[in-house]
Amino acid sequence: MGTGPRIAVDAMGGDSGPAVIIAGAARAHKRRSDLHFLLFGDETQIRAELAKHPSLGDSAEIVHCDDVIAATEKPTQAIRRAKTTSLGRAINAVKVGDADAALSGGNTGAMMAMSKLALRTLSGIDRPALAALLPTLGDNDLVMLDLGANTECDTQNLVQWAVMGAAYSRVVLDIEKPRVKLLNIGTEELKGTEQLKEAAAILRSAEYLRMRFDGFTEGDKLARGNVDVVVTDGFSGNIALKTAEGTARFVTDLLRRAFTSSLRSKAGFMLSKPALHMLKVHLDPNNHNGAVFLGLNGVVVKSHGGADEKGVANAIRVAARMVREDLIRKITDDLTSIAAHRSRMAAQ
Incomplete structure (x- = not known):
């Protein structure tokens, strides 16, 4: 049995x-x-799949649950069954210390609602x-938050998320002093909502x-590589994320169509295969799978519902790294x- 992170x-x-x-x-364990x-x-289903991956051996335990949260279920309904569902009991395992x-x-x-109820938020x-x-x-990649947990936010939320995003960036990207920007409709200081301008003023003076x-950034600049953490409200963040994912699929589908349109283009495809492979790897969402609920008294990671086994393994590695690097303590230190x-300042 492993002595490392318990997921x-x-x-x-x-x-x-x-x-x-x-x-x-099994891939992550390898x-x-x-x-x-x-x-x-469901123990029967899980045991049947575990039989296909004997390498997991004693490193996996089954906890049978009869109940499952449906993808279409409202959080207010799902939270009533937190004690009986596979999702609710997995989160509770972190609360009681059975898992990291x-x-x-x-x-x-439902995952967010259950996590907030069971684990509560960090002080601050x-x-x-x-x-x-x-x-x-x-x-390196960039950290972006919030991506959908909060459709509305105020100035302090943006400041707090910047602190959490920077701490997360130091862990997953190994950047000592991450570059942080707020997502806005322009880069000028006078643009944006009052919440954005107030948050920018606070962060600009937080040299400690x-x-x-680094101020504001616009949506079309997200992929340029000149920022490590982008902070926004969940409504805008979710739209930006889905737009980026849709654009990536559009580009890959367009290239596939172009390279199969004629014999000449097919020959060009063979010559371009190494470059196209690099593009596919870079845009594959499975290589970036593992969204994190930051700000809780515990580590909770959301894997994309459509992730393949490589994507799930990446999400598990994200969770394990946050445990090993003690992310929650680092966020707490910054909040302190x-x-x-x-x-x-108040005493002066």
């Missing part, structure tokens, strides 16, 4: 159920054999935010934090710095 997995979450989830766990899994869901992190590819709204955080990695043309605030700064 509570909702084996019933996601579009393909236990088959892909457990294959992903890379890091110290991982241990608590698999929540929880992971699911299921209902995002009003609302958790959903953060994920997006590909760029730079040397381990980040470098903010509180101490405010106390000093």
Whole structure:
């Protein structure tokens, strides 16, 4: 049995159920054999899939659950069954200390509602935010939040999310002082809502934090590679994310169509295959799978519902790394710095 991070997995979450989830766990375990899994869901289905991956061996335990949250279920309905469902019990395993992190590819709204109820938010955080990695043309990906957990937010929410996003960037991107920007309709200081302008003023003066605030960025600049963390409200963030994903699919489909339109283009395809492979790898969402609910008293990771086993393995690696790097403590330290700064300012 592994002595590393213990991951509570909702084996019933996601579009393909236990088959892909457990294959992903086996893939992640092959890379890091110290991982241990608590698999929540239908025991018969899970055991049948585990039989296909004997390498997991003693590193996986099954916790039978009769109940499953449907993808279409409203959070207010789902939360009533938190104690009986595979999703709710996986999250509760983190609360009671049986697991270090929880992971699911299921209902995002239900997952957020259950996580907030079971784990509560960190002191100094009003609302958790959903953060994920997006590909760029730079040397590293960028962290973007909020991606849909909160459709509305105020100035303090944006400031808090910037702090959390910077801490997350230091862990997953290994950047000592991340460049942070706020998503806006322009880069000029006078543009945007009052909340954006107020948050920018606060972050601009927060030189004591381990980040470098670089002002505003626009949606068309997200992939340029000149920013490490982009902060926005969940409504705008979710639209930006879905637009980026749709554009990536559009580009790959357009190229596929162009390269199959004639014999000459097919010959060109063979010559361009290495470059196209690099493009596919860069745009493949499975290579960036694993959105994180930041701001909770526990690690919770959302896998894309349609992720393949490689995507699930990547999400598991994200969860394990946050545990190993003690992300929550790092966020808490930064929040403590903010509180101490405010106390000093108030005393002056």
